[in-house]
Amino acid sequence: MFEITGETRLLSVIGHPVSHSLSPVIHNFFSKCAKLSFRYMAFDVTEETLGDFFTSAKTLNMAGFNVTMPLKEAVLPLLDIIDANAKAYRSVNTVVQKDGIFTGYNTDGKGFIAALHALSFAPTSGTALILGTGGAARTVAAALSQCGMTVIMASRRSAQLAPYLDTTYCAWNDLAQVAASARLCINATPIGMHGNSQVFASYDFLDALPQDAPVCDLIYAPRKTQLLQEAEQRGHPIMNGLSHLVHQAALSYGYFTGHMPEPDTIAEILAKI
Numbered sequence: 348m349f350e351i352t353g354e355t356r357l358l359s360v361i362g363h364p365v366s367h368s369l370s371p372v373i374h375n376f377f378s379k380c381a382k383l384s385f386r387y388m389a390f391d392v393t394e395e396t397l398g399d400f401f402t403s404a405k406t407l408n409m410a411g412f413n414v415t416m417p418l419k420e421a422v423l424p425l426l427d428i429i430d431a432n433a434k435a436y437r438s439v440n441t442v443v444q445k446d447g448i449f450t451g452y453n454t455d456g457k458g459f460i461a462a463l464h465a466l467s468f469a470p471t472s473g474t475a476l477i478l479g480t481g482g483a484a485r486t487v488a489a490a491l492s493q494c495g496m497t498v499i500m501a502s503r504r505s506a507q508l509a510p511y512l513d514t515t516y517c518a519w520n521d522l523a524q525v526a527a528s529a530r531l532c533i534n535a536t537p538i539g540m541h542g543n544s545q546v547f548a549s550y551d552f553l554d555a556l557p558q559d560a561p562v563c564d565l566i567y568a569p570r571k572t573q574l575l576q577e578a579e580q581r582g583h584p585i586m587n588g589l590s591h592l593v594h595q596a597a598l599s600y601g602y603f604t605g606h607m608p609e610p611d612t613i614a615e616i617l618a619k620i
C-alpha cells in the first residue's frame with residue numbers, strides 16, 4: 348500500500364544544493380502508481396557530512412538513495428560494492444542499501460539510451476556529436492559507444508581523455524564539419540540553462556546536421572532551450588533533459604524496489620513535470 352505504515356521504507360536524493368531536485372516528485376509518483384510503500388525525500392548533504400549520512404542511512408534502514416552533484420565521485424570510497432559501469436565512469440548516481448551493505452550503480456547512461464528509444468531513435472550505428480566533455484557528456488558518450496555509435500565530443504579546450512571512453516574529440520570551430528555526417532547531436536554543456544547567460548556563437552552546425560538527426564539537450568530548465576528552438580525550426584526531432592532525468596530515475600527505482608515503473612507511468616510523469 349502507498350500509505351505510510353510501520354513497513355514504509357525511506358528513499359532519498361543527496362547533493363548540494365538539492366532543494367530544486369525533481370527526483371522526489373518523480374520517485375513518489377512511481378511508488379503511488381505501483382502502490383508500493385516507499386517515501387522519497389531530498390537531503391542537503393556535502394562532502395563533509397557524507398560519512399554521517401551513510402551512518403544515518405544504515406541506522407534508519409533506508410532502502411537506497413540517489414546521488415547528485417557534487418557527490419557522484421565522493422561516494423565511491425564509502426561503498427561496499429560498485430557495479431562495473433559506475434566503477435568505469437568513476438561516478439555513482441544510485442546507492443542501494445541491504446543489511447548494511449551499500450551497492451553503487453550508475454543509471455545516467457542507460458537512462459539516456461532509454462530516452463532515445465522513447466523518441467524512436469535506435470543508437471546502434473553512425474556518429475553521435477556531443478557538445479561538451481564534462482561528467483554528463485562522458486557518461487552519455489560511454490553509453491552510446493557501448494550501443495555501437497561512433498562518438499565525437501566537442502571541446503573548447505584540449506580535453507583530457509577519459510580512459511574508459513572509445514571516442515575522438517573535435518574543436519568547437521569544427522562543429523559544422525562534424526555535424527554534417529552525424530546522426531545525433533547532444534548538448535552536454537550548461538549553455539542555455541536558466542541562470543547561465545552563455546549562448547552558442549552560431550547555429551551553423553544545426554544547418555549542417557542531417558534534418559532527420561535528433562537534437563537533444565541535457566538541460567531541462569528551461570524545457571525548450573534556444574538550441575532546441577533553433578533545431579525545431581530547422582525540422583530536427585528534439586528532446587530535452589527531462590526524458591533523460593525520468594528514465595534514469597526509473598532505472599534507479601528498479602534497483603531500489605525491484606519494480607521497474609511501467610512505460611505508461613513514465614509517460615504520465617513526463618507530461619506532469
Ligand code: NAP
Pocket residue numbers: 478479480481482483484502503504519535536537538540545565566567588589591592595
Ligand atoms: P560539467 O561536468 O561542468 O561539464 C560541462 C561541460 O560543458 C564541460 O566540458 C565544459 O567545458 C563545457 N562548457 C561549459 N561552458 C562552455 C562554453 N561556453 N563553450 C563550450 N563548452 C562549454 O557539467 P555536467 O555535470 O556534465 O552537466 C552538463 C549539463 O548537463 C548541465 O546543463 C546539466 O544540468 C545537464 N545534466 C542533465 C542531466 C539530466 O538528467 N537531464 C544529468 C546530468 C547533467 P570545460 O571543461 O572547458 O569547462
